[in-house]
Amino acid sequence: DTAVSQTPKYLVTQMGNDKSFKCEQNLGHDTMYWYKQDSKKFLKIMFSYNNKELIINETVPNRFSPKSPDKAHLNLHINSLELGDSAVYFCASSQAPTRGRSSQPQHFGDGTRLSIL
Amino acid sequence: DAKTTQPTSMDCAEGRAANLPCNHSTISGNEYVYWYRQIHSQGPQYIIHGLKNNETNEMASLIITEDRKSSTLILPHATLRDTAVYYCIVRASGADGLTFGKGTHLIIQP
Numbered sequence: 508d509t510a511v512s513q514t515p516k517y518l519v520t521q522m523g524n525d526k527s528f529k530c531e532q533n534l535g536h537d538t539m540y541w542y543k544q545d546s547k548k549f550l551k552i553m554f555s556y557n558n559k560e561l562i563i564n565e566t567v568p569n570r571f572s573p574k575s576p577d578k579a580h581l582n583l584h585i586n587s588l589e590l591g592d593s594a595v596y597f598c599a600s601s602q603a604p605t606r607g608r609s610s611q612p613q614h615f616g617d618g619t620r621l622s623i624l
Numbered sequence: 625d626a627k628t629t630q631p632t633s634m635d636c637a638e639g640r641a642a643n644l645p646c647n648h649s650t651i652s653g654n655e656y657v658y659w660y661r662q663i664h665s666q667g668p669q670y671i672i673h674g675l676k677n678n679e680t681n682e683m684a685s686l687i688i689t690e691d692r693k694s695s696t697l698i699l700p701h702a703t704l705r706d707t708a709v710y711y712c713i714v715r716a717s718g719a720d721g722l723t724f725g726k727g728t729h730l731i732i733q734p
Binding site: 511540542548549550551552553554555562564597599610611612613614615616617618 | 656658662665666667668669670673675709711717720721722723724726
């Protein structure tokens with residue numbers, strides 16, 4: 508009954524390849540996120556997305572693109588992988604704020620560990 | 625989002641209360657204080673959050689000063705499994721992502 512599940516857990520691939528990560532949440536949340544944690548352990552937001560709006564961190568290269576087939580899934584596709592893309596990628600979800608419930612915590616998956624050779 | 629300042633690391637004896645401080649002197653009136661932790665090789669885990677009042681849940685207590693410029697996360701009876709990096713984050717409500725700093729590496733000693 509994992510709340511936010513990510514696949515694969517590990518991925519080793521070569522520079523230049525295209526790869527996709529999957530994320531699914533069963534919490535009924537309507538907002539999902541992708542974060543990147545680099546080798547220095549800094550966690551940075553890449554995207555936040557609900558069915559109305561995609562917010563992109565301006566530092567994210569356009570080789571990265573989120574794709575949401577439905578409200579429970581937000582996949583991440585990466586084109587032309589580079590060495591610097593090696594990191595742990597975390598997916599998260601939350602309920603969008605509403606009147607009377609204005610602050611909603613985010614729930615994270617356990618990450619996809621990407622290594623580029 | 626306002627910036628936060630936390631000690632880089634702290635030690636606490638198992639069974640004692642762990643008190644983790646956070647300074648957020650530039651916090652705005654509509655910004656909440658959130659605490660998350662990250663245990664090695666896992667995703668960040670939500671602990672607690674608050675606006676003005678002190679909060680308590682099954683995991684921890686959050687004490688926010690009256691001027692809201694600092695807060696303390698209290699783990700009442702620390703166990704070895706509480707060893708983790710603890711992040712204090714301030715943000716307004718919304719669907720934007722969280723801004724994580726360096727956090728405090730809490731080490732629970734047996």
